[in-house]
Structures are given as C-alpha cells and as structure tokens.
Amino acid sequence: xxxxxxxxxxxxxxxxxxxxxxxxxxxxxxxxxxxxxxxxxxxxxxxxxxxxxxxxxxxxxxxxxxxxxxxxxxxxxxxxxxxxxxxxxxxxxxxxxxxxxxxxxxxxxxxxxxxxxxxxxxxxxxxxxxxxxxxxxxxxxxxxxxxxxxxxxxxxxxxxxxxxxxxxxxxxxxxxxxxxxxxxxxxxxxxxxxxxxxxxxxxxxxxxxxxxxxxxxxxxxxxxxxxxxxxxxxxxxxxxxxxxxxxxxxxxxxxxxxxxxxxxxxxxxxxxxxxxxxxxxxxxxxxxxxxxxxxxxxxxxxxxxxxxxxxxxxxxxxxxxxxxxxxxxxxxxxxxxxxxxxxxxxxxxxxxxxxxxxxxxxxxx
Amino acid sequence: xxxxxxxxxxxxxxxxxxxxxxxxxxxxxxxxxxxxxxxxxxxxxxxxxxxxxxxxxxxxxxxxxxxxxxxxxxxxxxxxxxxxxxxxxxxxxxxxxxxxxxxxxxxxxxxxxxxxxxxxxxxxxxxxxxxxxxxxxxxxxxxxxxxxxxxxxxxxxxxxxxxxxxxxxxxxxxxxxxxxxxxxxxxxxxxxxxxxxxxxxxxxxxxxxxxxxxxxxxxxxxxxxxxxxxxxxxxxxxxxxxxxxxxxxxxxxxxxxxxxxxxxxxxxxxxxxxxxxxxxxxxxxxxxxxxxxxxxxxxxxxxxxxxxxxxxxxxxxxxxxxxxxxxxxxxxxxxxxxxxxxxxxxxxxxxxxxxxxx
Numbered sequence: 001x002x003x004x005x006x007x008x009x010x011x012x013x014x015x016x017x018x019x020x021x022x023x024x025x026x027x028x029x030x031x032x033x034x035x036x037x038x039x040x041x042x043x044x045x046x047x048x049x050x051x052x053x054x055x056x057x058x059x060x061x062x063x064x065x066x067x068x069x070x071x072x073x074x075x076x077x078x079x080x081x082x083x084x085x086x087x088x089x090x091x092x093x094x095x096x097x098x099x100x101x102x103x104x105x106x107x108x109x110x111x112x113x114x115x116x117x118x119x120x121x122x123x124x125x126x127x128x129x130x131x132x133x134x135x136x137x138x139x140x141x142x143x144x145x146x147x148x149x150x151x152x153x154x155x156x157x158x159x160x161x162x163x164x165x166x167x168x169x170x171x172x173x174x175x176x177x178x179x180x181x182x183x184x185x186x187x188x189x190x191x192x193x194x195x196x197x198x199x200x201x202x203x204x205x206x207x208x209x210x211x212x213x214x215x216x217x218x219x220x221x222x223x224x225x226x227x228x229x230x231x232x233x234x235x236x237x238x239x240x241x242x243x244x245x246x247x248x249x250x251x252x253x254x255x256x257x258x259x260x261x262x263x264x265x266x267x268x269x270x271x272x273x274x275x276x277x278x279x280x281x282x283x284x285x286x287x288x289x290x291x292x293x294x295x296x297x298x299x300x301x302x303x304x305x306x307x308x309x310x311x312x313x314x315x316x317x318x319x320x321x322x323x324x325x326x327x328x329x330x331x332x333x334x335x336x337x338x339x340x341x342x343x344x345x346x347x348x349x350x351x352x353x354x355x356x357x358x359x360x361x362x363x364x365x
Numbered sequence: 366x367x368x369x370x371x372x373x374x375x376x377x378x379x380x381x382x383x384x385x386x387x388x389x390x391x392x393x394x395x396x397x398x399x400x401x402x403x404x405x406x407x408x409x410x411x412x413x414x415x416x417x418x419x420x421x422x423x424x425x426x427x428x429x430x431x432x433x434x435x436x437x438x439x440x441x442x443x444x445x446x447x448x449x450x451x452x453x454x455x456x457x458x459x460x461x462x463x464x465x466x467x468x469x470x471x472x473x474x475x476x477x478x479x480x481x482x483x484x485x486x487x488x489x490x491x492x493x494x495x496x497x498x499x500x501x502x503x504x505x506x507x508x509x510x511x512x513x514x515x516x517x518x519x520x521x522x523x524x525x526x527x528x529x530x531x532x533x534x535x536x537x538x539x540x541x542x543x544x545x546x547x548x549x550x551x552x553x554x555x556x557x558x559x560x561x562x563x564x565x566x567x568x569x570x571x572x573x574x575x576x577x578x579x580x581x582x583x584x585x586x587x588x589x590x591x592x593x594x595x596x597x598x599x600x601x602x603x604x605x606x607x608x609x610x611x612x613x614x615x616x617x618x619x620x621x622x623x624x625x626x627x628x629x630x631x632x633x634x635x636x637x638x639x640x641x642x643x644x645x646x647x648x649x650x651x652x653x654x655x656x657x658x659x660x661x662x663x664x665x666x667x668x669x670x671x672x673x674x675x676x677x678x679x680x681x682x683x684x685x686x687x688x689x690x691x692x693x694x695x696x697x698x699x700x701x702x703x704x705x706x707x708x709x710x711x712x713x714x715x716x717x718x719x720x721x722x723x
Binding site for chain 1 (some may be wrong): 404523530623676680
C-alpha cells in the first residue's frame with residue numbers, strides 16, 4: 001500500500017515536472033525584454049521582504065518606475081542576514097553580474113557601502129537613510145556614492161496636522177518599530193503636528209505617554225495587532241504606525257474593528273497605505289499616510305545617472321522644500337478643509353515659518 | 366560507509382528537486398547550478414566566503430549531532446549561539462588584553478555562555494523530565510530578549526540596533542588570512558571548527574565518556590541498569606552541545622561579523638539540525654554537510670544575479686535542496702526495506718530514526 005502511494009506520488013511529481021517545465025521553458029526569453037545593453041540597476045534588500053510596505057518596497061517601486069520610463073534592467077538580491085559581510089557579498093554578486101548601479105535602503109548598509117565604494121570603484125552606490133562610514137560614524141561619501149536622508153519629522157508633522165484637523169477631538173496613539181532615528185523622527189513630528197493644530201486650528205486631540213509604544217521589531221505583525229487592540233480599548237481613536245510589518249498587524253486589527261462599526265483610524269507610513277486599509281469594498285481605515293518618497297527619489301537618482309549628472313560625493317536631504325516627503329496626493333478620508341489646512345502648514349514649513357524639530361525635546365519617547 | 370551513501374543520495378535527490386523547481390519557473394537547471402557553484406567557488410575570495418559561511422554551521426551541526434547521540438534534541442543552538450556571541454563580544458569590548466590572551470578569553474566566554482544556556486534545559490530534563498525540545502526553544506526566546514536588552518543598554522554602538530564594533534585586536538579575522546583569500550571575510554573560526562570536529566570525534570569514538578553518552582542515547586534504561594549515571598550524562602551532553610553552539614556564536618559575531626545585532630535569532634541554529642541530519646550525526650559528516658550548506662548559501666546570490674528569477678525563488682530552491690538533504694532518515698528506511706524485503710520490517714535506524722518519528 002505504502003509503496004503504491006509512494007509510486008503514485010513520484011509519478012505525479014514527474015508528470016507535473018515535465019508539463020510545467022515545458023511551459024516554463026517557453027517564456028524564458030521574453031523575461032529579458034530590455035535587451036542586453038539596458039543599464040543594469042541593482043538593489044540589495046534590507047531586513048524584511050521586498051513587499052514590506054515600507055523601505056524595501058518604496059525603493060524597489062522607484063526602480064520599477066525607472067524600468068517603465070527609462071527601460072533599465074532591474075534586479076534585487078535578498079541577503080541571507082543583515083551583517084556587513086552578507087550585504088557586501090550581495091553587492092559583489094550584483095557587481096559581478098554587471099549591475100554597476102546599486103541602491104541600498106537603510107542605515108544598516110553604512111559600513112558595507114563604505115567598503116564597497118572603494119572595492120568597486122567603477123560602480124555607483126545610492127544609500128538611503130544613511131551615510132557610509134568605517135564604523136566610527138565619520139561620513140565618507142566617495143565620488144561614486146550618494147547618501148540620502150529624509151526629513152521624517154516634517155512628514156510626521158503634516159500627518160499630525162491632518163489627523164487633528166480631521167478628527168477635531170479625540171485621542172491619538174503611536175506605534176513604532178525599533179527605537180531608531182527614522183520612526184522616532186516620525187513620532188516626534190507627529191506629536192508636534194497635533195500640538196500645532198491644537199494651538200492654531202482650535203482642535204482638541206491629545207496623545208498620552210502610555211500610547212506611544214515601540215514594539216521592538218519591524219516584522220512582528222501579531223504583536224502590532226495586539227498593541228493596536230489595547231490602544232483602541234483604551235479609547236484611542238487614531239494610531240500612527242511607523243513600524244513596517246508591525247504596522248500591517250495594526251492595520252488588520254483596525255480593519256476588523258471598522259467592519260464591526262467602530263470609528264477608528266490608522267495613519268500609514270513611508271508609502272501611501274490607503275489600499276492596504278481597505279475593507280467593505282471601497283472604505284479604508286487609513287486616514288492618510290506620512291510618506292517618504294523613496295520611489296521618487298530613487299527614480300530621480302537613476303535619471304540623473306543616465307543623464308550623466310550623478311551627484312557623486314554628495315549627501316542630500318529630502319524634505320518638504322524639494323517634495324521628498326509629504327502626504328499622498330489623494331486622501332479620500334480627509335475633508336477639503338483638512339486638505340487646505342495641511343496645505344497651509346506645508347507652505348509654512350517650506351517658507352521656514354514652521355520649524356519641525358528632529359529631536360525629542362519635551363515630547364514622548 | 367552506508368551513511369555516506371545515504372547522505373549522498375539525499376543530496377542528489379535534493380539537487381534534482383531543486384532542478385525541477387528551476388524548470389517550473391523557466392530557468393535552466395544546468396545554468397542555475399553552474400552559477401550556484403561558480404558563485405560559491407569561482408575565485409579564491411568566494412571560496413573563503415564559502416568556508417566562513419560554513420564555519421558557524423559546523424559548530425551548530427556538531428552541537429545538534431552531539432546531543433542527538435545522547436538521545437537529546439537540542440533545538441536551542443540559536444539561543445546558545447546568541448549568548449556565546451554576547452559573552453565573547455562583551456569580553457572583546459570591555460577587556461584590554463594582548464591579542465592571543467584576549468581571543469582565548471573570548472573563546473572561553475563563548476563556551477561558558479553557550480553551555481550555561483544549554484545547562485538549564487539539561488538540568489530540567491535530568492531532574493524533572495521536562496522535554497528538551499520545549500525548554501530549548503523557550504531558551505532561544507529568552508536569549509533573544511536578553512540580547513535585545515543588554516546590547517543597547519551596555520554596548521550600544523552608533524545605532525540602537527547594533528553593538529559597538531569590536532576592535533581589530535579582538536576580531537577573529539587575521540590580516541594574513543584575509544590577504545591570502547583576497548579580501549574574503551574568512552577568519553580563524555574555521556581552524557577552531559576543524560579542531561572542534563577532531564576533538565568531538567575523539568570524545569564520541571575513543572573515550573569512556575563518549576561511550577556512556579552513546580549508551581544513554583541508545584537506551585536510557587539499559588544504560589541506567591548498567592550502572593551509568595544517566596542524569597549526569599544528560600546534563601554533560603547538553604553542556605558540551607551548548608559549548609559548541611556558543612563557539613558558533615563566537616565565530617559568527619566576532620569572526621564573520623564584528624558586532625551583534627538585536628532582534629535576530631541566528632538562522633544557523635536551526636540549520637544546524639539539518640546539517641547534523643545530513644552528516645548522519647558524525648563529526649566528519651557534519652563538517653562536509655556544513656561545507657555543502659556553505660556552498661549553497663554563498664552561491665545563491667550569484668545564481669540569482671545571473672539568471673532571471675526572483676530571490677524568494679532562489680531561496681526556495683536552496684530550501685528544497687536542504688529539505689531533501691535532511692530527509693536522509695527516510696532514505697535510510699527505504700534502504701533498509703530493500704535489504705530485508707522478505708524478513709519482517711523491524712526498523713533498526715538507531716537513535717536518529719527514533720527521533721525522526723517522535
């Protein structure tokens with residue numbers, strides 16, 4: 001009996017193998033649609049997957065945009081771990097395969113890019129949210145590298161203003177991933193934004209210290225759901241998540257509650273998360289999203305490279321002034337009044353009338 | 366000899382299965398495997414990287430295999446690695462000693478840290494018969510959060526998620542070796558690993574201790590009846606197993622890497638189980654199995670860069686090869702069946718086979 005089952009299974013596998021193998025073989029050539037001389041743009045992913053709704057995804061979408069617009073050939077590699085050696089190994093693999101323009105998302109790449117920019121002198125590197133250094137935090141940006149930073153606090157600020165103006169009154173919370181600069185700056189900006197709206201637009205939205213929590217990872221979505229549930233139970237109306245996969249858990253929790261009729265919201269982060277918050281057809285729990293326009297910036301860098309104007313050796317900061325951060329164009333959950341107020345705040349940040357601090361000061365966490 | 370054949374068959378099956386998957390997704394297996402092996406062995410620097418990748422796996426493979434021999438399933442190698450690595454990193458960052466002494470102290474710290482983490486499940490097993498699978502897994506998470514707390518609190522580097530970088534004096538990397546392998550991150554960990562293989566092979570095969578440990582593994586009650594102190598042997602086996610895993614942590618965090626990261630349980634801990642199975646729980650077998658895993662892990666990236674497949678699929682291919690490679694127990698069964706076709710099929714797979722069932 002056992003043997004027969006085994007035989008059956010084996011023959012099934014073999015049959016499936018030949019069938020699918022045959023149809024797989026056919027489309028092999030169509031995969032390389034951009035020809036051999038297309039510029040090869042590579043990316044090494046940070047911890048997490050390519051569809052992390054955050055850093056990796058934002059960067060990768062920029063590269064895909066470049067593929068559409070500029071016809072480059074793209075490839076990303078996922079390192080086995082997050083050590084410098086593993087990052088360097090994947091950069092080397094890309095380089096050896098002819099990908100000589102390499103984008104690396106995240107500060108974890110700092111020391112790896114520092115070594116790579118010397119090792120692969122004829123390759124170009126873009127590091128997002130970090131500065132190459134040897135381990136001593138003294139930035140060394142060589143001529144074949146660009147370091148890019150974002151003013152997350154300004155993005156968080158705008159989200160804070162939008163939240164307060166839209167809700168008029170209520171309780172806000174924050175869930176962060178790890179307690180590291182990017183989520184922290186989002187958090188501090190968000191708190192300042194709410195405060196600004198309370199003072200200038202007559203809203204009454206509060207945020208309590210116990211509702212500002214860093215989960216500790218960017219991946220534990222179950223924990224994100226639990227923290228969100230606790231916050232909503234404590235009477236929080238809107239949660240700003242800057243936490244990658246943890247935020248996804250919070251969004252799912254919010255969706256469950258929204259379906260049951262609760263009036264609660266999530267503010268998304270990094271990319272426009274409106275689609276991820278959809279429930280009951282066309283409603284979404286995503287009030288708005290505090291974006292870092294990783295895709296736009298990545299595309300921009302690739303464009304500049306193709307135009308021969310790669311800003312090698314520079315450290316660039318993308319903020320409100322050069323539209324590197326901001327809220328999504330379309331915010332179906334925000335009223336026109338809110339959009340106008342946000343626009344007002346955005347203009348004031350641009351003109352320098354509002355200065356958003358990137359430090360904690362007297363803010364929570 | 367028979368074990369070797371079984372392992373080789375499983376590897377070949379694994380490669381065939383991986384090749385089938387490549388066919389599924391429209392890539393040529395021949396091309397794929399060529400790039401895979403090129404990626405791991407193309408030049409001297411890549412060979413160095415492959416050996417360095419294999420180093421922690423040799424240790425965790427040995428750790429799991431050693432415990433297996435005593436009938437214990439140590440799933441806690443990951444946690445033991447973390448604590449071993451943490452202890453060594455702590456020594457590296459705080460003590461100011463000359464290089465040979467410093468490295469010796471670091472290695473000792475790693476051994477103590479790892480064995481401490483395995484001692485607790487060993488004790489629980491010996492005294493209260495708490496199943497070691499459960500307790501070692503729990504210890505993994507305790508280790509995870511201990512590191513999560515201690516590293517930022519005491520050894521915080523430039524970022525919240527990493528410890529300070531250890532100095533060159535404390536690193537297991539040797540300039541001579543790095544130069545020889547043209548900038549690879551290979552380090553003296555590989556020598557420690559080879560040494561460990563020899564020592565463990567000696568303990569298992571040539572000493573009374575090894576004999577007793579194996580006896581406990583084959584049949585606990587018979588061993589007890591024969592006058593062996595079963596409980597002591599269980600604890601001892603876990604201690605040695607933990608020490609090996611701890612050394613793996615030293616090799617990983619102060620050799621391959623130069624800092625500790627929080628929020629990550631090293632995957633080498635679990636891979637050690639597969640390495641041990643493929644290596645048929647013999648130290649030499651573990652060594653070659655770990656090197657094979659090193660080749661697979663090192664080569665993936667290059668294969669991925671050269672052929673048109675997404676990285677998730679490249680990782681799936683590797684996982685499938687490993688999965689099949691780890692089914693050596695199954696193949697052993699089939700092997701046995703063919704040999705005694707007509708006699709009754711009482712299985713004599715030994716402790717490994719029994720473990721596979723439970």
